[in-house]
Amino acid sequence: MDEVLVIVGSGVVADAGLLAQLAEREFGRLGVRGALVHARDPAHLRSLAGRYGTVVVLPGPEKEARELIGQPLGPPVVVWADLDRVEGAAHLNGRGIEGLSWAIRHAVHRARHPGVRRIPYGPSPEQWGELYVPEGRGAVPVVVLIHGGYWRSIWNADTVEALCAGLTRRGLAVWNLEYRRPDRHGWAATRHDIATALNTLPALPGLARDSGLARDSGLGLDLSRVAVAGHSAGAQLALRAAADGARVSLAVSLAGVLDLVQCERRWISNGAVAAALGDAADDLHASSPLLRVPLGVPQLVVQGTDDDPNLIDFGRRHVRAAMEAGDDVTYMELPGDHFAVVSPDTPIGRAAADAIARALS
Incomplete structure (x- = not known):
């Protein structure tokens, strides 16, 4: 595992600077290289995901983006996370802003323990x-x-x-x-x-x-x-x-x-x-x-x-x-x-x- 990419979908309600700070903190704590990018739309999200081996996605509220949850995007490790609580969801959700930190930890763990x-x-x-x-x-x-x-x-x-x-x-x-x-x-x-x-x-x-x-x-x-x-x-x-x-x-x-x-x-x-x-x-x-x-x-x-x-x-x-x-x-x-x-x-x-x-x- 060389790098972790965090993709923030369109419409995610959170301060962009704070998300970047949390991501950098986790990258440093886990000893990995990483980047956080914002997707313009679901097609851009899918395109970004295919460039990395370990990906964390905050899909946002758009229907087309949410339809991608659980679908293969190409990378061997893809972790989906919602900052909000999503009733009945199987992916990480409902942990607020700190949910991003948990999602990065989970993605790195999965990549390191295949x-x-x-x-x-x-x-x-x-x-x-x-x-x-x-x-x-x-x-x-x-x-x-x-x-x-x-x-x-x-x-x-x-x-x-x-x-x-x-x-x-x-x-x-x-x-x-x-x-x-x-x-x-x-x-x-x-x-x-x-x-x-x-x-x-x-x-x-x-x-x-x-x-x-x-x-x-x-x-x-x-x-x-x-x-x-x-x-x-x-x-x-x-x-x-x-x-x-x-x-x-x-x-x-x-x-x-x-x-x-x-x-x-x-x-x-x-x-x-x-x-x-x-x-x-x-x-x-x-x-x-x-x-x-x-x-x-x-x-x-x-x-x-x-x-x-x-x-x-x-x-x-x-x-x-x-x-x-x-x-x-x-x-x-x-x-x-x-x-x-x-x-x-x-x-x-x-x-x-x-x-x-x-x-x-």
Whole structure:
């Protein structure tokens, strides 16, 4: 990958200078060359896209431009992103101006990791996991990774891709899950998807053989060493799965939402818990990891000191309750914000990835 091109479609409502500043910041942070250009019309957009191998497109509102979303434009990597929320969209959307930064990160990650396999575990377009495998031979431990986003559909599996790469460099296989979020599908669908994905895990080595991974590399998955890990709201789903009896040897919370009762009472993230549970409000206590201790599996709880103080509170109280209930818990609290814990180029992100790798070694 030599260069990244960001194409801004006609009619995108955003300050052009600010978009350019954000793009330059991401290019520098990721160590890539890049350019941002504005397309005059859909034909110009298509023409520009064909000149680069890695492209990010903000299509804008024009019907002809939006009809191009998902169509092959020539480059091997094309990432579509809308700054506005688009109901039912499968591409990145709804993250505001910062959505451009996320889109560039996602595009660069895809270009740098072309061998990642997407494996479905159900019929829905949102029921899949991307399987990362390390170089080498032999059976390797597996991390089933669940992204967060306060259970809202504008946040996707791309938010933890950096952690996937960091864990893979440490010799672990990672299955980065996408799942149906409750804002579109209801709380029961979200719970079902996490349980189904974990139950599907034993089939992955066979799927890997079918795709040539095991045959070509001699690599397999060691299902006696499996961690379920989650970031933010994904940590709630991960530890809930462990509490429900998922066959894992480690449960990991990364900046986790571990006390749903207090999260609801404090109306955190504008009532995210009430919105997620909806008609399933009677599942509140069963879904709160803090109220499910002892979980019966070793736990690693990682929390940044520069994060939301509510999450620090949840993490500390969960650890105390779990240890008092007899669980084996390791608590790691270090400087870092909410996303630093899933960024292996930060001190807390490196420490978290190292701790997961040690626990599964």
